[in-house]
Amino acid sequence: MIMNELSTIFKALSDETRLRIVKLLERGELCVCDIVAALDMVQPKVSFHLNALKEAGFIKDRKQGRWIHYRLDDSEIVHRLLLLTVCERIAKSAAAQDQKRLNRFLDARGAKASVVSLRKKLKCRG
Numbered sequence: 001m002i003m004n005e006l007s008t009i010f011k012a013l014s015d016e017t018r019l020r021i022v023k024l025l026e027r028g029e030l031c032v033c034d035i036v037a038a039l040d041m042v043q044p045k046v047s048f049h050l051n052a053l054k055e056a057g058f059i060k061d062r063k064q065g066r067w068i069h070y071r072l073d074d075s076e077i078v079h080r081l082l083l084l085t086v087c088e089r090i091a092k093s094a095a096a097q098d099q100k101r102l103n104r105f106l107d108a109r110g111a112k113a114s115v116v117s118l119r120k121k122l123k124c125r126g
Helices: 002-011 016-025 032-038 043-055 075-089 094-110
Strands: 059-064 067-072
Touching: 002 043, 002 075, 016 032, 016 059, 016 067, 016 075, 016 094, 032 043, 032 067, 032 094, 043 059, 075 094
Parallel strands: none
Antiparallel strands: 059 067
16 A cells, blocks of 8 residues: 555656646645646646646645645645655745746736626636
8 A cells, every 4th residue: 555655746746747736836825727827737637637747746725616725735744744845945036937827817817897797708716
C-alpha cells in the first residue's frame, strides 16, 4: 500500500501543469474558473490535473453552489514538506505569466455586476 501511495504522490508532482497549479494555490483558495483563466487552458484539462493532485492528497476541494474551490491540503506532514519544497523551488519568474493572467481575471471579475443574464453563458462569480 505505501508503495502505491508514494507512486501516486510523485506522479502528481511530476507534471509541469500540476506544479503550476500548486504554485497558484500557494496564495490561497481558488475557484476552478480562476485556475482555468490563470493557466489559459480548457476546464476539462485543468480538472484532470486537479483530480490527480487531489488523489495524491495535495489539495482539498469544497463546493459552493455550482463552483468548486480548491486549496492546498497541508494537514499531513509529508505533504506539507513536499508542498513547501515545491513552492520554494519554483521561481516566481517561472509562474509570472500564470499570476498575471490570474490577476487580470480576478480584477475583471470583481468589476463585473453580480447579475448574470440567463441568455449568457454561465460564468464563475466566485
